[in-house]
Amino acid sequence: MNTSNTATEVDQSLLYPSPYKEFWHAFAQNKGAVAGLLFMSLIVFCAIFAPWVAPHNPSEQYRDFLLTPPVWLEGGNWQFLLGTDELGRDLLSRLIEGSRLSLLIGLSSVVISLIPGVILGLFAGFFPRLLGPGIMRLMDIMLALPSLLLAVAIVAILGPGLINTVIAIAVVSLPSYVRLTRAAVMGELSRDYVTAARLAGAGLPRLMFITVLPNCMAPLIVQATLSFSSAILDAAALGFLGLGVQPPTPEWGTMLASARDYIERAWWVVTLPGLTILLSVLAINLMGDGLRDALDPKLKNAA
């Protein structure tokens, strides 16, 4: 009895691989994506365990070690692996602490723009006459302004700071979610299963969130990862302009900005935060690519 049961269990798993397994199989095909995932896991690990991973307190100023070069350069010191900045703070610790902020900004701005973006997009797609034109023209206006300029304007109105930075970035990335959701919804609405759901007596909320939305998720997930990276980049840009997170908080863009006076004397103070931004953005984009390939069956066998 037992054996026959397990036999059918095995049979079943052979017939239908679980969606997660299928996804991982497709994702693992893309070596760049896996590399990006590994690098991102490292950063996430650092961000979560920052107080334990960082060798020093990121705000502590070692006055005797101002602008110490990294350990592999002449004059380097094993106490400060990546050197110190103009106030003698350990650069490695600040970068690790900064990853917390960058991930926080990326994650929260994605969430804050994804949720209203998806809802607006659903409404625009479901009511193409009533709400669609209004919502979409508003989004077009937002897209017509250069994104950084819009972000700067919003921060200028709200005042600089962590939360306002997040809000500004979220507002700037809203139109892409709305457009993407609306396009996907309009594509799905003409499919028979939507009619079938209406025939089965599904009401509007069920139709929107349970029937149609899950089928629009693949492009949204990819867009979310990609805008995660652009959120980090925008936050860095705002920080560099002095409008983002304020010093002494160790945010990558702010670090870059406060160190630009030393670019000729101590290149590492500028280069290392810049390199960290570059690498994490690259890693996220590679991951996003892999996600797209794995989630969009139409592209699965392309390239």
Place this chain on the structure above:
Amino acid sequence: MSLLEIKNLNVRFGDASAVPVVDGLNLSVDKGQVLAIVGESGSGKSVTMMALMGLIDAPGRVNADALTFDGHNMLTLSARQRRQIVGKDMAMVFQDPMTALNPSYTVGFQIEEVLRLHLNMSKKQARQRAIELLETVEIPAAASRMNAYPHQLSGGMSQRVAIAMAIAGEPKLLIADEPTTALDVTIQAQIMDLLLKLQREQNMGLVLITHDLAVVAETAQRVCVMYAGQAVEVGQVPGLFDRPAHPYSEALLAAIPEHSLGAARLSTLPGIVPGRFDRPQGCLLSPRCPYVQDTCRQQRPALEPKAYSQVRCFFPLNQEVA
């Protein structure tokens, strides 16, 4: 009283001056009866059924003298009341099984959803019943298929699942909109057999929308031939096949390949269904009709009872009474 009664149904897309897509259609279906609706693409077969279920959205407009199903007036029902009837007492099977199932959910979930919401079953009951339904539609290893996603099933299998979903609420009327068009020939026969078996077992009314006259001849009791939104001939099945009275019915029957055995070319009716802007003043078939006369070009005939069936033609064929 019949299960489904449609009187003088008109569907237009646009204002009152727009060309009707369905024009003065009368239909009725009784319990346990199979009604076939045939006609070429664009003749308004599917739109009729959409109108019945209340799925015509603006700018489409539905007018009818009566649209009653099982004692309910479908024209005056609120959206909420209609949702309780549609999907439970009246269900539909679609043409393309590959798009009729939601790709994001397992087939088990989709069937259970219907059962839980329409019949208020618990999760456990629903699962049990869903497996039974899959067995009813002759899906092998039903329990393990519950966890399959639609893309993991073949076309014929998907159509069986779609049928299982449709009959989940034990409907009184099942509408099958070209249920076999997207399937290959051997599967077509199986699906038709299944539909008819279920129809007989549950004594459902079945509306079969199809191009396939061979299927009609084997299955339906009554047939309605539609052309450009109008019923051109309504009659009993063997009779209409033996003695088509409307030239369009005759042309449809002549176009069956088996009827042209040995001929160099298949018999066809030249031309296409008139569109929005080129509707003739007279009979809608007059530009294509091989028997056309001057009267046909000037006046539109009405649907009137003739020797064997109701016909919309001034000069019906095969009227000699034996």
